[in-house]
Amino acid sequence: MNRIDRCFKALKTTGKKALIPYITGGDPRPGLTVELMHCLVESGADIIEIGVPFSDPMADGPVIQLACERALAHNTSLRDVLNMVKTFRQTDANTAVALMGYLNPIEVMGYAPFAALASESGVDAVLVVDMPPEESADLSAALKSLGMQSIFLMAPTTPDKRADLICGQGEGYLYYVSVKGVTGSAALDVADVKANLDRIRSKTDLPLAVGFGIKDGATAAAVAKVADAVIVGSALVNCVARNVNDDALIKSELSGIMRQMRAAMDAAV
Amino acid sequence: MTDLKAVTELPTKTGHFGPYGGRFVSETLMSALDDLSELYERLSKDPEFQAEYDYDLAHYVGRPSPLYFAERLTQHVGGAKIYLKREDLNHTGAHKVNNTIGQALLAKHTGKPKVIAETGAGQHGVATATVAARLGLQCTIFMGATDIERQKLNVYRMRLLGAEVVSVSSGTATLKDAMNEAMRHWVTHVDDTFYIIGTAAGPHPYPKLVRDFQAIIGRETKRQSMALEGRLPDALVACIGGGSNAIGMFYPFIEDESVAMYGVEAGGHGLDGDDHAAPLCKGKPGVLHGNRTYLMADENGQIMPTHSVSAGLDYPGVGPEHSYLKDIGRVNYVAATDQEALDAFHVLTEIEGIIPALESSHAVAFGMKQAAKMDKDKILVINLSGRGDKDIHTVAAIDGIEI
Incomplete structure (x- = not known):
C-alpha cells in the first residue's frame, strides 16, 4: 500500500487528523533541506510536501516566490530535490513525501524519466499546481505505473461537474484550496470551508486536505475539525525567510509552529 | 502534406x-x-x-487600416513591391x-x-x-x-x-x-x-x-491586395513577441499555399548567445502561463531571462498556434537583431516618413532583407503593427542624444 493511503488509514484508527507541512526544496540552501524534513517529522508531520522551485510560480504569493528565488540562487533543480528525498528516505522509510511544483521542470525532464527518478527516490505522490486533471492523463499514467499517486486541487470556484471529474481522477488525498487567491493569502472562513467539504465528501471517499490561509494553532485546529488533513506552507516558509543565515533558529521556529499546530489539532478532534 | x-x-x-x-x-x-x-x-x-x-472597429478604431504601397522603400531595397499594413494608424497606435x-x-x-x-x-x-x-x-x-x-x-x-x-x-x-x-x-x-x-x-x-479578434488584419489585407494588385501577396512578414499581430495577419492566409509567411522574433544581440527573445528559433516546447508552447528555458526547465531592445517582444514564450505552424512548416520563423531593427527604424522614418514601433521595426528589417531576394513583380506585405512615438526616448538614448 502507498505510504499516503497507509498514513490516512492509520490516522483513522486513532481519530487524529494529518498535519502536512510544505517547504521549498533548496530553501534557504540545498544542504539544509533534508535536515528540515527530519525536523518536520520529529515535530509532528504525517506527510511532507516538498516544493520544487520554479522561476515563475504563478499560483504563489510573495512568501513562496521568495523561497523559490532563494533556492534558485543555489541552482536547485528538480533533480536536486529528488536527490534530497532520496537522502531523506535513507533514514525515514515511513513518512510519505509528496512533490509539489509547476509543470515545466517535469516537462523538460520528460514524464517517463521523471517518474522513474521520483520512484527511485522514494516519492509517494506528485501535485502539479498548473496541471488540472484535463491535461494530466499522460503524467498520471507514468506515475501510476510505478506506484505513485497524483494529487489534485479543488477550489471554492470548482463547480459540481468539475468536482465529479476531479474526484474521479484523484488519488491519495484531495487538496482543497480554502480561499480564492495565492498561497499565503488572508485567513480562511471555516464555515465556508466546511460547506464546501461537505459538498465534496458526498462525491468521494478520498481524504480531504485543506491548505491556504492556515497560520497558527487556532486555524489548524478549526480546520482539523472539518477536514482530514491540514496543510501549512507559507507560515513555515516564513520561519526560513526570517532566519536565512541561522540554521538552528530556522529549526527551532519550524518545530515550534509545528508542535503548536499538532497539539491544537489533536486537542480539537 | x-x-x-x-x-x-x-x-x-x-x-x-x-x-x-x-x-x-x-x-x-x-x-x-x-x-x-x-x-x-x-x-x-x-x-x-x-x-x-x-x-x-470602424468608428472608434478607424478601420480598415490602409494597405500602403511603400514606393520609396521598394526602390531603396530594389526587390519585391513592399506594402505596409498600417496598424500603426489605429486609434491608440497599434494593433x-x-x-x-x-x-x-x-x-x-x-x-x-x-x-x-x-x-x-x-x-x-x-x-x-x-x-x-x-x-x-x-x-x-x-x-x-x-x-x-x-x-x-x-x-x-x-x-x-x-x-x-x-x-x-x-x-x-x-x-x-x-x-x-x-x-x-x-x-x-x-x-x-x-x-x-x-x-x-x-x-x-x-x-x-x-486570434479571432486580430484576424481582421489578414482579412483586410487579403481584400486590399485583391483591390490594389488583383491578386494575393507572395509573402507576409510580421514581428512576434507573443504573436498576436502575426497570427492576426497569417491566420486568414493559412490555406493560401502560394503565400509565404515569415514571423520575425527578437534576435537581441544575436541568436548565438542567450541575449535574445526567440523561443521559436532557439527554444524548446514547455509549459508556461497556461499553455504548452515553445519557450526559452534552461536544461532544468527554469524560464530564462530574455533580451530585446523592444519591450513588446521581450518575452520567453509565444502563442501556441505559432508553435504548431512552425512544426507543420506552414510559417517560417526567423529573427532580426536589435541593431537590424534600429537600422530599419531609421530607414523607414527617413524615406517613408513613418516612425515604426521598435517591435514592428523587426518585421521591417527582415521584410527589407527578404524583399531584396525577390523579383520585382512579387509582392511582400509587412505588418506595421504599431507606431514608434513611444520608442523615441529609447532610440535617442541609444543614439546618444538627450531629449
Missing part, C-alpha cells in the same frame, strides 16, 4: 493546436475559463455581438486595440465591473485602459518595473486614461513577470474581474479569441 483547412479549424474544443495550447492553470481559474469559452462560443455566433464589434475592443465587449457581457491586463511595451495596457475608460470599467494594468522605466510615455498615458499601473519587480521585472502578477491578481479577484490578455497566448480560450 498537412490538410490546411483542418489547420484553420484548430484549436480543438479543449484548446489544443496539436500538442500545443491547452489549459495549464491552477484549479481556481478553471471554472472562469470554462465560462469564458462558453460565452465566447455563443457570442462569436451572435450577429448582434459581431455588429457591435464591427461598428466599434492591440482590435483585441481589447473585442474582449471588453465580452467583459461587458459577463457583467464584471473590473478589467486587468499585463503589458510589455505598454501598447496593450494603453489599448485596455482606453476601452475601459470608454465602457466605464475599473482598470488595473500590471507592468514590469524595467518596462515602466523604458516606456514612461505609455505609463503616463495609461494613468491619464484612469488606469492604475502596478509596478512588478519580481523575477526579471518584464512582461512575463507582469503576466505572473496579473494571473495572481485574477485568481484572487476572479468573481468580479475580467482578464484581458493582450497576446495570442495563455490558457484556452485566450489564444483562439485573441
Whole structure:
C-alpha cells in the first residue's frame, strides 16, 4: 500500500487528523533541506510536501516566490530535490513525501524519466499546481505505473461537474484550496470551508486536505475539525525567510509552529 | 502534406493546436475559463455581438487600416513591391486595440465591473485602459518595473486614461513577470474581474479569441491586395513577441499555399548567445502561463531571462498556434537583431516618413532583407503593427542624444 493511503488509514484508527507541512526544496540552501524534513517529522508531520522551485510560480504569493528565488540562487533543480528525498528516505522509510511544483521542470525532464527518478527516490505522490486533471492523463499514467499517486486541487470556484471529474481522477488525498487567491493569502472562513467539504465528501471517499490561509494553532485546529488533513506552507516558509543565515533558529521556529499546530489539532478532534 | 483547412479549424474544443495550447492553470481559474469559452462560443455566433464589434472597429478604431504601397522603400531595397499594413494608424497606435475592443465587449457581457491586463511595451495596457475608460470599467494594468522605466510615455498615458499601473519587480521585472502578477491578481479577484490578455497566448480560450479578434488584419489585407494588385501577396512578414499581430495577419492566409509567411522574433544581440527573445528559433516546447508552447528555458526547465531592445517582444514564450505552424512548416520563423531593427527604424522614418514601433521595426528589417531576394513583380506585405512615438526616448538614448 502507498505510504499516503497507509498514513490516512492509520490516522483513522486513532481519530487524529494529518498535519502536512510544505517547504521549498533548496530553501534557504540545498544542504539544509533534508535536515528540515527530519525536523518536520520529529515535530509532528504525517506527510511532507516538498516544493520544487520554479522561476515563475504563478499560483504563489510573495512568501513562496521568495523561497523559490532563494533556492534558485543555489541552482536547485528538480533533480536536486529528488536527490534530497532520496537522502531523506535513507533514514525515514515511513513518512510519505509528496512533490509539489509547476509543470515545466517535469516537462523538460520528460514524464517517463521523471517518474522513474521520483520512484527511485522514494516519492509517494506528485501535485502539479498548473496541471488540472484535463491535461494530466499522460503524467498520471507514468506515475501510476510505478506506484505513485497524483494529487489534485479543488477550489471554492470548482463547480459540481468539475468536482465529479476531479474526484474521479484523484488519488491519495484531495487538496482543497480554502480561499480564492495565492498561497499565503488572508485567513480562511471555516464555515465556508466546511460547506464546501461537505459538498465534496458526498462525491468521494478520498481524504480531504485543506491548505491556504492556515497560520497558527487556532486555524489548524478549526480546520482539523472539518477536514482530514491540514496543510501549512507559507507560515513555515516564513520561519526560513526570517532566519536565512541561522540554521538552528530556522529549526527551532519550524518545530515550534509545528508542535503548536499538532497539539491544537489533536486537542480539537 | 498537412490538410490546411483542418489547420484553420484548430484549436480543438479543449484548446489544443496539436500538442500545443491547452489549459495549464491552477484549479481556481478553471471554472472562469470554462465560462469564458462558453460565452465566447455563443457570442462569436451572435450577429448582434459581431455588429457591435464591427461598428466599434470602424468608428472608434478607424478601420480598415490602409494597405500602403511603400514606393520609396521598394526602390531603396530594389526587390519585391513592399506594402505596409498600417496598424500603426489605429486609434491608440497599434494593433492591440482590435483585441481589447473585442474582449471588453465580452467583459461587458459577463457583467464584471473590473478589467486587468499585463503589458510589455505598454501598447496593450494603453489599448485596455482606453476601452475601459470608454465602457466605464475599473482598470488595473500590471507592468514590469524595467518596462515602466523604458516606456514612461505609455505609463503616463495609461494613468491619464484612469488606469492604475502596478509596478512588478519580481523575477526579471518584464512582461512575463507582469503576466505572473496579473494571473495572481485574477485568481484572487476572479468573481468580479475580467482578464484581458493582450497576446495570442495563455490558457484556452485566450489564444483562439485573441486570434479571432486580430484576424481582421489578414482579412483586410487579403481584400486590399485583391483591390490594389488583383491578386494575393507572395509573402507576409510580421514581428512576434507573443504573436498576436502575426497570427492576426497569417491566420486568414493559412490555406493560401502560394503565400509565404515569415514571423520575425527578437534576435537581441544575436541568436548565438542567450541575449535574445526567440523561443521559436532557439527554444524548446514547455509549459508556461497556461499553455504548452515553445519557450526559452534552461536544461532544468527554469524560464530564462530574455533580451530585446523592444519591450513588446521581450518575452520567453509565444502563442501556441505559432508553435504548431512552425512544426507543420506552414510559417517560417526567423529573427532580426536589435541593431537590424534600429537600422530599419531609421530607414523607414527617413524615406517613408513613418516612425515604426521598435517591435514592428523587426518585421521591417527582415521584410527589407527578404524583399531584396525577390523579383520585382512579387509582392511582400509587412505588418506595421504599431507606431514608434513611444520608442523615441529609447532610440535617442541609444543614439546618444538627450531629449
